[in-house]
Amino acid sequence: MIQKRRSPGGNRGHAHAGRLGARQVYGKNGLNSTRLPENWRERLPDPRSYYRKRVAKLGKAQGDGWAQGQCPFHQDRNASLTVNLSHGGWMCFAGCDSGDLVSFHMRLTGLPFKVAVRALLGLRS
Ligand SMILES: [Zn+2]
The missing domain is CATH 3.90.580.10 (Zinc finger, CHC2-type domain)
Structure with a gap:
């Protein structure tokens, strides 16, 4: 039961990578990550x-x-x-x-x- 709470190691890594990715895309072209x-x-x-x-x-x-x-x-x-x-x-x-x-x-x-x-x-x- 407690084990379920201990999973987000991978999650956090994913969110971080996502943010980095958005930065890179924006820096190059300003495309998808800043869609309105x-x-x-x-x-x-x-x-x-x-x-x-x-x-x-x-x-x-x-x-x-x-x-x-x-x-x-x-x-x-x-x-x-x-x-x-x-x-x-x-x-x-x-x-x-x-x-x-x-x-x-x-x-x-x-x-x-x-x-x-x-x-x-x-x-x-
Ligand atoms: Zn002024």
Whole structure:
């Protein structure tokens, strides 16, 4: 009965090998290991809660959903960043860039596109 619990030596080795394999594949081509679910756009987190957690001094959204806060991409003293809490778009008036929620997350984390999306969906690569 206790013997059943003592099996995972092989298991652990397998998981480890799998992770290594994924790394190698990604390094070469970025194929299978970073596949995205077809409906990934619908599964992205709510922009409101996403930006509230990551943008300092985020103000209230205007009628069209845009709210201003401190840009995390440059030394911002003036709340130069505006983010849309409805559709997730963002833009920095100081010239950092603009984009959507995914590009924001990529820039914040330094992750490549598919890995960033998977992270946003809560999937492990
Ligand atoms: Zn900026």
